[in-house]
Structures are given as structure tokens and as C-alpha cells.
Amino acid sequence: xxxxxLKLDNQLCFRLYTAARLTMGAYxxxxxxxxxxxxxxxxxxxxWEHEKQTIMxxxxxxxxxxxxxxxxxxxxxxxxxxxxxxxxxxxRQRIVTLTDKGLAMQEQAKHIPECLSAEILNHIxxxxxxxxxVPTLDKLIEGLKQTNNEH
Amino acid sequence: xxxxxLKLDNQLCFRLYTAARLTMGAYxxxxxxxxxxxxxxxxxxxxWEHEKQTIMxxxxxxxxxxxxxxxxxxxxxxxxxxxxxxxxxxxRQRIVTLTDKGLAMQEQAKHIPECLSAEILNHIxxxxxxxxxVPTLDKLIEGLKQTNNEH
DNA sequence: TAAAATTATATCGCAAACGATATATTTCAT
DNA sequence: ATGAAATATATCGTTTGCGATATAATTTTA
Numbered sequence: 001x002x003x004x005x006l007k008l009d010n011q012l013c014f015r016l017y018t019a020a021r022l023t024m025g026a027y028x029x030x031x032x033x034x035x036x037x038x039x040x041x042x043x044x045x046x047x048w049e050h051e052k053q054t055i056m057x058x059x060x061x062x063x064x065x066x067x068x069x070x071x072x073x074x075x076x077x078x079x080x081x082x083x084x085x086x087x088x089x090x091x092r093q094r095i096v097t098l099t100d101k102g103l104a105m106q107e108q109a110k111h112i113p114e115c116l117s118a119e120i121l122n123h124i125x126x127x128x129x130x131x132x133x134v135p136t137l138d139k140l141i142e143g144l145k146q147t148n149n150e151h
Numbered sequence: 152x153x154x155x156x157l158k159l160d161n162q163l164c165f166r167l168y169t170a171a172r173l174t175m176g177a178y179x180x181x182x183x184x185x186x187x188x189x190x191x192x193x194x195x196x197x198x199w200e201h202e203k204q205t206i207m208x209x210x211x212x213x214x215x216x217x218x219x220x221x222x223x224x225x226x227x228x229x230x231x232x233x234x235x236x237x238x239x240x241x242x243r244q245r246i247v248t249l250t251d252k253g254l255a256m257q258e259q260a261k262h263i264p265e266c267l268s269a270e271i272l273n274h275i276x277x278x279x280x281x282x283x284x285v286p287t288l289d290k291l292i293e294g295l296k297q298t299n300n301e302h
Numbered sequence: 303t304a305a306a307a308t309t310a311t312a313t314c315g316c317a318a319a320c321g322a323t324a325t326a327t328t329t330c331a332t
Numbered sequence: 333a334t335g336a337a338a339t340a341t342a343t344c345g346t347t348t349g350c351g352a353t354a355t356a357a358t359t360t361t362a
Contacts, residue, residue: 002199005264006257008212012281013174013267014193015288018214020171021319022295023164039348042165048153055311061159063169068349070312075347092310092357106157113156116164123294130163130291133284137166140281143274144173172349190318206341219319221342226317243327243340 026119030112034105040076041109043069047082047098048106054093063145081105177270181263185256191227192260194220198233198249199257205244214296232256 008014024038031041039062046061047053053061059069073096076082081102087093121127159165175189182192190213197212198204204212210220224247227233232253238244272278 002196002257003261006196006199006261008193008196008200010264011193011196012285013171013178013189014196015285015292016167016171016174017189017193019288019292019295020164020167022214022292022299023167025299025320026295027164037347038164038168042159042168045153045157045159045162045165048157049159056309063173064348065350066311067313067351072348074312087310090310090358094311106153110154110157113161119298120291120294123297124290129287133287134163134166136280136284137163137170139275140271141166141170141173143271144170144177146274147270148173148176176350188317207339215318216320217341218321218343223318225342238340241328241340245341 026116027112030109030115034108035079036076036081036105039064039068039072040081041112043072043076044081044102044105044109047096047102051097053096054087055096056093058096063141076102177267178263181266185259186230187227187232187256190215190223191232192263194223194227195232195253195256195260198247198253202248204247205238206247207244209247214292227253 004010027038027041031038034041036044042062043058046058050057055066055069055073058073059066062069073082073084077084080099083097083099084094085097087095117127120130124130155161178189178192182189185192187195193213194209197209201208206217206220206224209224210217213220224233224235228235231250234248234250235245236248238246268278271281275281
């Protein structure tokens with residue numbers, strides 16, 4: 001009935017879309033106790049790596065536009081995880097820093113990656129198989145950044 | 152500063168999340184002329200494969216809950232792409248079928264997959280490398296379905 | 303140096319996702 | 333056959349994601 005290339009099972013993107021959503025779902029049991037969502041967890045990862053960052057830094061790092069990141073950070077500020085202060089050198093910028101609460105959360109979060117790995121390992125056999133696809137995903141991401149910039 | 156395992160570059164999920172979003176972005180130039188979004192495109196793929204489906208069928212196929220699919224289908228019905236009729240045997244069910252407009256869209260859409268492939272190929276070198284990760288993604292997805300059902 | 307272009311962030315509106323809850327219909331148990 | 337459990341779908345509320353637009357500060361250009 002349908003064209004072969006239009007079948008759902010032949011769509012790489014559908015797999016990425018589904019894998020991404022289900023993986024975020026798998027984080028739920030670990031992030032709920034911390035009171036943060038998966039995108040907020042990503043922001044925390046970025047800030048735990050480098051304490052002081054502008055909105056631009058964060059949005060570049062996460063490949064998200066500021067119209068997504070700004071409200072995200074506003075909610076995180078309201079939750080007491082971060083502070084947003086005006087830049088001194090460039091007053092357009094906002095400097096984002098962790099609060100004590102945000103910094104302390106790192107200790108509670110440090111086991112999350114291995115918990116996730118263990119849980120997936122239970123159902124999939126080998127983690128090596130997953131690490132093997134990382135370089136391809138990175139290439140794809142780099143390629144798509146360019147593709148999307150052209151339009 | 153940060154724990155090694157908490158670094159963003161060590162997160163598989165972040166790659167999936169980013170790859171999925173950027174891929175959806177790459178569909179934009181092709182889906183905009185059709186007036187549909189990427190999730191709506193997925194629903195069309197499902198319906199082009201099997202004309203008559205219940206909400207359950209569609210949501211199982213796309214791994215989405217009905218609370219996502221129902222509003223999606225309502226918008227698609229308003230756009231004149233599908234019809235939703237009460238099931239005759241089981242009145243709880245809704246049978247979703249394509250309108251003429253929805254069916255005709257298949258012709259306009261049939262080149263989209265190869266356009267996407269070509270575009271990615273431009274920036275990444277080989278499509279084979281991408282097809283190689285498909286079995287791993289499928290295993291991951293199956294594993295995550297189970298993981299998420301346990302909680 | 304004043305106007306124009308650029309840059310950094312914010313706001314708005316809409317479409318997804320998804321947890322929680324509600325409603326209607328069917329099936330099951332007694 | 334009737335009340336209870338299960339099933340299919342819908343609704344509500346919140347957070348994301350993102351295009352479009354606005355605002356404020358900086359840099360560039362004439």
C-alpha cells in the first residue's frame with residue numbers, strides 16, 4: 001500500500017525520537033526525588049562543569065535556543081537552584097551561577113549515570129554496543145547542525 | 152571539578168535528545184509546505200501503511216500515550232487530514248481513517264525520505280554508517296520499554 | 303559621533319509530551 | 333443480571349521546544 005521508504009520501520013529519525021523520549025522516561029525515577037526535569041538536569045550538568053556561564057554558553061552547549069533556555073532557567077531560579085545576575089562587562093548578558101542548593105545536588109546526582117547504565121544493561125546485554133554508536137551520533141549531530149543552519 | 156560520569160559529553164541520552172531534535176528540524180523545510188508537524192507526519196506514515204486504525208493502534212505504534220495522540224489527532228481532524236468515527240463493535244474505540252486530502256498527501260511526501268538522506272549524506276559521508284546503528288537503537292528502545300514499564 | 307546593524311536576552315503563541323484524573327463502555331465476578 | 337474491575341479515550345495542567353517578535357545594550361559604519 002505505502003511506498004517502501006515511507007514505512008515507519010524505515011525511519012531513522014523515528015528511532016532517535018523514540019529512543020530519546022524513552023531514555024528521558026528512564027531518568028524519571030532518579031530525577032523526581034531531586035525535583036528536576038531532564039532538560040533541567042542537562043543544565044545542571046553544564047553548570048557543574050563550569051560554574052559561571054552566560055545564557056548563550058548554556059544554550060550553545062545544549063543546542064537549544066534562548067527562547068527555550070530562558071524560561072527553563074527562570075523556573076530553576078524560582079526553585080532556588082541557580083542565580084541569574086546581570087553581566088558587568090556586557091550588560092546584555094546574564095551570568096548564571098549555582099546556588100548552594102544547586103551545588104549540593106551534585107552529590108545526590110553523582111550515581112545517576114551508573115544507575116541508568118545498570119538498568120539498561122539489564123535489558124540489553126552490553127553497554128559496549130551502545131558506546132559504539134556514539135561516534136556516529138556525534139557525526140550525525142554535527143552534520144545536522146550544518147544542514148539546519150543552511151535553511 | 153565535576154564527576155567524570157556527570158560530564159555532558161559522556162551522556163548517551165543527551166546525544167539522542169539532540170540528534171532527535173535536530174533531525175526533526177531537518178524535516179521542517181519539507182513538512183512546512185504540507186502544513187504538518189513532525190509528529191503529525193509520523194501519524195500519516197502509520198495511516199498510509201494501514202488505513203483503518205484505532206487510537207490505541209496509533210499510540211502503540213508511536214510509543215506515545217493517548218493523552219498525546221488524542222489532541223494531535225484532533226488537530227489533524229480540524230486540518231482535514233483524517234476522520235475519527237466511533238467504533239461499531241466496541242463503542243469505546245475511535246476509528247481513525249484518512250480523508251482524500253490525507254491520502255493524496257502521500258504523493259507529495261514520497262520524496263521526503265530521500266531528500267533527508269541526501270541532505271545528511273552531504274554532511275556526513277556515508278549513509279551506511281547510519282544504518283549500522285539501527286539495530287542497536289532498536290535494542291535500546293526495546294530495553295527501555297521494559298525498563299519504563301517496571302516503574 | 304549619530305544612525306544602523308548586530309548581539310544577548312526575553313516574551314508570546316502554539317504544538318507536543320506526559321502525569322493525573324475523568325468519562326464512557328465493556329468485561330468479569332459473584 | 334448487577335456491581336466491580338478493566339479498557340479506550342478524553343481533559344487538564346505544567347514543562348518543553350521553537351518560530352516570530354520585542355527590547356536593551358554594544359559595535360559598526362558612514
